[in-house]
Amino acid sequence: MPQQKTVNGVKVTELFNTIEAIKQNPEIAKFKFRATNMWVKGTYNRGVVDGFYGALEEDNSRKPMVFKLDEPPVLLGKNQGANPVEYLLVALSGCLTTSLIAHAAARGIDVKKVESRYEGDLDLRGFLGISEDVQVGYQNIRVYFKIDADISEEQKEELIRMAQKYSPVFNTITKSAPVSVHLDK
Amino acid sequence: MPQQKTVNGVKVTELFNTIEAIKQNPEIAKFKFRATNMWVKGTYNRGVVDGFYGALEEDNSRKPMVFKLDEPPVLLGKNQGANPVEYLLVALSGCLTTSLIAHAAARGIDVKKVESRYEGDLDLRGFLGISEDVQVGYQNIRVYFKIDADISEEQKEELIRMAQKYSPVFNTITKSAPVSVHLDK
Numbered sequence: 001m002p003q004q005k006t007v008n009g010v011k012v013t014e015l016f017n018t019i020e021a022i023k024q025n026p027e028i029a030k031f032k033f034r035a036t037n038m039w040v041k042g043t044y045n046r047g048v049v050d051g052f053y054g055a056l057e058e059d060n061s062r063k064p065m066v067f068k069l070d071e072p073p074v075l076l077g078k079n080q081g082a083n084p085v086e087y088l089l090v091a092l093s094g095c096l097t098t099s100l101i102a103h104a105a106a107r108g109i110d111v112k113k114v115e116s117r118y119e120g121d122l123d124l125r126g127f128l129g130i131s132e133d134v135q136v137g138y139q140n141i142r143v144y145f146k147i148d149a150d151i152s153e154e155q156k157e158e159l160i161r162m163a164q165k166y167s168p169v170f171n172t173i174t175k176s177a178p179v180s181v182h183l184d185k
Numbered sequence: 186m187p188q189q190k191t192v193n194g195v196k197v198t199e200l201f202n203t204i205e206a207i208k209q210n211p212e213i214a215k216f217k218f219r220a221t222n223m224w225v226k227g228t229y230n231r232g233v234v235d236g237f238y239g240a241l242e243e244d245n246s247r248k249p250m251v252f253k254l255d256e257p258p259v260l261l262g263k264n265q266g267a268n269p270v271e272y273l274l275v276a277l278s279g280c281l282t283t284s285l286i287a288h289a290a291a292r293g294i295d296v297k298k299v300e301s302r303y304e305g306d307l308d309l310r311g312f313l314g315i316s317e318d319v320q321v322g323y324q325n326i327r328v329y330f331k332i333d334a335d336i337s338e339e340q341k342e343e344l345i346r347m348a349q350k351y352s353p354v355f356n357t358i359t360k361s362a363p364v365s366v367h368l369d370k
Contacts, residue, residue: 009227011261018261019313026316029309033271037278039299042194045282047275049267054309055259062257065267069279072247074240076196076203076287082234082250084280084354086218090232091276093222094254095269096366097230099312102261114224120362124214124239127284127351128204136350137357143366153370160366165321166312169269172322176361177305181281181328181345183338 010105028055043077044070075124085138088173089118095169096143103162109155113148141173195290213240228262229255260309270323273358274303280354281328288347294340298333326358 005012022029031054039045050064069084071077082090097114104111119142126136145163147156164170190197207214216239224230232252236245254269256262267275282299289296304327311321330348332341349355 009229011227014261019315022310022313022315026308026310029313029315031307031309033268033274033305033307035271035274035278035303037275037282037301037303039282039286039296042196042286043283044194045279045286045299047278049271049275052257052271059257059259062264067252067267067272067275067279069275069283071283072237072244074244076199079247082252083218084276084278084283084352085357086220086234086237087252087272087276087279088354088357089218089220090222090234090252090254091269091272092364093220093232093269094230094252094272097222097224098228098254098256098269101224101227101230103314111224114230116222118220118222120218122216122218122353123211124216125207125211126356127353128207128214129288129351130204130207130214135356135360137353137355137360138362141362141364143364144369145366146369153368156368160368164364164366166314167269168307168312168322169273170322170364171311171320172270172273173357173362174364175320175322177323177326177358179277179326179328179349179355179359181330181349183341183345184329184331185338 007105007108008101008111010102012105015102015106030054043075044068044080085120085122088138089120089141091169092141092143092173093118095167096163099167099170100145100159100163103166104149104159109149109151109159111147111149113146115146117144118142192290192293193286193296195287197290200287200291215239228260228268229253229265270305270307273323274305274326276354277326277328277358278303280352281348284352284355285330285344285348288351289334289344294334294336294344296332296334298331300331302329303327
């Protein structure tokens, strides 16, 4: 067995082996991620994540993970969970962080600590159908990273650029993705 | 006190009062939602949601809600949480559902049950930097709704159109939003 190299808790040897395998067979890289949702009452509903398809097979090894979504009272809910636009920020936060860490690991950069904060502007006149001129989605999202590592400010800025370049959630939001919605009969 | 009308668990009278108040003062509709993230190890990190700004004031009444994000072993993680692109589907699921329910309530349409499922295609050659021709974000997301209500198929299709038209997460993903990423010094 060759020695396993690990940086930032990422198994770098395995990462490079995966990349080599995908270069031989790009089908390995084609993943399908899934969720289901069940409405409960009012603004309260529950999302569930379990299986996915990837690396040429179905993976049903995980137990279902349940997420409660609700609105605060000012938006007619009962605070039974974070709201959908907040979940979007959580998704973005996890993706930028993992992207930053993985690409730092691939370059052999040890990172001690990474914290980030997110703020998105939403004008509810869009959702409420009050004005057609107001966009329905987020108008702007701002992200602030704090990185503790023995590298220069320039290298930290470079890590942040890599995080953005390679993050699937960041690129889905900033470049858009088609979503088709169907009625099951 | 005028009688409160509630449809699908949504306080419709309050909803219409909110819309009237916003028409008088659009500043009420300007919300700022937030999240923070702390990297733990490897592909594992935690997102936190608590306060937000909206209806002209800061709301810090909620307890912090913590979300664990990780990857499955095939993606070098340890299954300590759903992954970021799965959180994105959860966000989308909650938003389309709430949008559908709220707009049905506003039109006085009673809904008995709403279920939906989500599947997104992701080619990891983008994330891994193997090919510049492969998009990094989701290539496609498909959504399937099942609606139980005493209405026609056409009316169900109309509910689905409304859900898409007014959902902030759906519109953020399909129309894109600018995300600026900064380094805290």
